[in-house]
Amino acid sequence: MSWLTEYVRPKIRGLLQREVPENLWTSCDSCSQMILIKDLERAQKVCPHCGHHGKANATERLDWTFDGGHYTRIELPKVPTDPLGFRDQKKYVDRLKDAKAKSHLDESLAVAHGKIGGRDAVVAVMAYEFMAGTMGTAMGEAFVAACRLAVLQKAALVIYTASGGARMQEGVLSLMQMPRTTIGVEMLKDAGLPYIVVLTNPTTGGVSASFAMLGDVQLAEPEALIAFTGPRVIQDTVREKLPEGFQRSEYLRDHGMVDMVVARSEMHETLARLIGLMTNSPATASEAAA
Structure with a gap:
C-alpha cells in the first residue's frame, strides 16, 4: 500500500x-x-x-417582555395537587411530577412583575410545556393571584395565553376556573387597570372561552391557532369546507375578534406603548427600549 x-x-x-x-x-x-x-x-x-413564530417557553417570554429582561417572579398559591384522586394510564400526581421536572415550573402559569416601557406591570405567562398549558385549580389560583398583585401595585396585567384547554384530570373543578378567572378580570376592571391579552399558538378550549377573550386589548402572534375546538372537529360537525386561515390570528383580526396581530420582535414596544396610553402616561422611545 x-x-x-x-x-x-x-x-x-x-x-x-x-x-x-x-x-x-x-x-x-x-x-x-x-x-x-x-x-x-x-x-x-x-x-x-x-x-x-416557533414555540417559546414561559421564561423566554418573561425575558423578552420586561425592560432589560429584569423582573421578579412570585410564588404561586398552594392548592390540593390531586383533588379527585384521578388516574388513567398514569396517576395524576405522577404526571404533575414529570411536568414539574421537565418544565422547571410549579404550574402551567408563571407570574412576575417588573417594568415595561418604564411602567409597572404584572405579566402572567401560560406554559404550554407544562401539560399543554391546561387549566386546573392551581392555574386558576395563580391567575387570580396575578390579578390581585396588579391591583395591589396599581399596575397593568399582561397575559400570554397558550393552552389546550381544561385539565381533564380535575374534571368539573377545572371548568370552575372559567368563572373564577373571569372574576379576576373584573377585579382589574373595577380598579381601572389595563388588562392586555396576547394570544399565542395554540389558545383553545376553556381558556379561549373565558379570560383569554376578555382583554381590554386583544393582541395575537402571527398565525396562532385561536379557537374553542379545532377546525377539523368543526368541519366534521357542520360538514362544510371552512374558509382559508379559519381560526388563525389574521382571520380573527379581520373579523373583529382580535385587535392587532403583532410580530414577536415588536411585542415589547407595542405593550409599552399600549400601557402608556391606557394609563395616560405615553412611553417615551428611551423607556420602551430600556
Whole structure:
C-alpha cells in the first residue's frame, strides 16, 4: 500500500467527516429550512426565512417582555395537587411530577412583575410545556393571584395565553376556573387597570372561552391557532369546507375578534406603548427600549 492510501486518504476523510454537534442546527417547523440555533434564539425563535413564530417557553417570554429582561417572579398559591384522586394510564400526581421536572415550573402559569416601557406591570405567562398549558385549580389560583398583585401595585396585567384547554384530570373543578378567572378580570376592571391579552399558538378550549377573550386589548402572534375546538372537529360537525386561515390570528383580526396581530420582535414596544396610553402616561422611545 502506498503512502497515499495509508496517510493522505485517512487525513482527507477525517477532514470531510468531522463531526458537527447535534445541538448546533435546527429546522423550521414551517418551511423546514436549517437554522443555526444561536441565530434562532437571537431572533426570539422566529424563522429568518419564512417568519414562522416557533414555540417559546414561559421564561423566554418573561425575558423578552420586561425592560432589560429584569423582573421578579412570585410564588404561586398552594392548592390540593390531586383533588379527585384521578388516574388513567398514569396517576395524576405522577404526571404533575414529570411536568414539574421537565418544565422547571410549579404550574402551567408563571407570574412576575417588573417594568415595561418604564411602567409597572404584572405579566402572567401560560406554559404550554407544562401539560399543554391546561387549566386546573392551581392555574386558576395563580391567575387570580396575578390579578390581585396588579391591583395591589396599581399596575397593568399582561397575559400570554397558550393552552389546550381544561385539565381533564380535575374534571368539573377545572371548568370552575372559567368563572373564577373571569372574576379576576373584573377585579382589574373595577380598579381601572389595563388588562392586555396576547394570544399565542395554540389558545383553545376553556381558556379561549373565558379570560383569554376578555382583554381590554386583544393582541395575537402571527398565525396562532385561536379557537374553542379545532377546525377539523368543526368541519366534521357542520360538514362544510371552512374558509382559508379559519381560526388563525389574521382571520380573527379581520373579523373583529382580535385587535392587532403583532410580530414577536415588536411585542415589547407595542405593550409599552399600549400601557402608556391606557394609563395616560405615553412611553417615551428611551423607556420602551430600556
